[in-house]
Each structure stands twice: as C-alpha cells, then as structure tokens.
Amino acid sequence: MAAPRQAELSNxxxxxxxxxxxxLDIDEYFSSKIPGQRALESDLAVSNVDDTDDQLLKHARLDxxxxxxxxxxxxxxxLKVHFVSSTAKGEIA
Structure with missing residues (x-):
C-alpha cells in the first residue's frame, strides 16, 4: 500500500x-478569462483598477x-498578469 502524499503549504x-x-478542479481559476477577449471577468469585491498590487500579484504568484x-x-x-488593469504602483518590471 502506498503512503499518502502530502504537500507542506503552511507558508x-x-x-x-x-x-x-x-x-485542479475546473482547469481555470477566478477571475476567468472571457472567451474571445483579452479581458478577465469582473470581480465585484475589488476595484476595476488594481492600485494595491493584489490582483496582479495573485497571478504572478501562481506563475x-x-x-x-x-x-x-x-x-x-x-497570460492573466497582462489582463490586470493596474496603476504604475502595481506593475511588475
């Protein structure tokens, strides 16, 4: 019997x-890319312009x-990093 596989994710x-x-479940993650467009679905919980870096960094961290x-x-x-509307403060060089 194989030992259970575990991943340490506490950090x-x-x-x-x-x-x-x-x-892993659906081959996509929120905010989903809008088919046929260079845009992501709107997230009503956050501003349309990312001036806090949060939206941009989420995609960068996954990348x-x-x-x-x-x-x-x-x-x-x-791909999604390039769809985030961010201020200069939120840009990744």
Missing part, C-alpha cells in the same frame, strides 16, 4: 492555494510556483 498565500485547487509542476497553470497565470 503559502491562501488565495494562491485556493486558485490552485480551483484550477512562479514551480513546485506545482503544472505548465498549463503557469501559462494561464502568466
């Missing part, structure tokens, strides 16, 4: 883990998570 951002689990080992998730997160 991870809870929003990143939530998005990761959502991706750099090599430990997940999912190229499809990494590519999706990288």
């Amino acid at each position: 991870e951002d809870v929003n990143v883990i939530g998005s990761f689990l959502e991706f 750099v998570r090599e430990k997940f080992g999912l190229d499809k998730l990494k590519n999706l997160a990288s």
Whole structure:
C-alpha cells in the first residue's frame, strides 16, 4: 500500500492555494478569462483598477510556483498578469 502524499503549504498565500485547487478542479481559476477577449471577468469585491498590487500579484504568484509542476497553470497565470488593469504602483518590471 502506498503512503499518502502530502504537500507542506503552511507558508503559502491562501488565495494562491485556493486558485490552485480551483484550477485542479475546473482547469481555470477566478477571475476567468472571457472567451474571445483579452479581458478577465469582473470581480465585484475589488476595484476595476488594481492600485494595491493584489490582483496582479495573485497571478504572478501562481506563475512562479514551480513546485506545482503544472505548465498549463503557469501559462494561464502568466497570460492573466497582462489582463490586470493596474496603476504604475502595481506593475511588475
């Protein structure tokens, strides 16, 4: 009998883990890309313009998570970074 597999995630951002689990379930995570457009669904809980870095960094954190080992998730997160309407304060160089 194989031993149960576990991952240590106590140091991870809870929003990143939530998005990761959502991706595993449905191959997408919120905010979803609008088909045929270069845009994401609106999130009524946050401002349309990301002036706090939160929206931008959520996608960036998923993009750099090599430990997940999912190229499809990494590519999706990288794409979504470019759809976030952010202020200069929130830009990633």
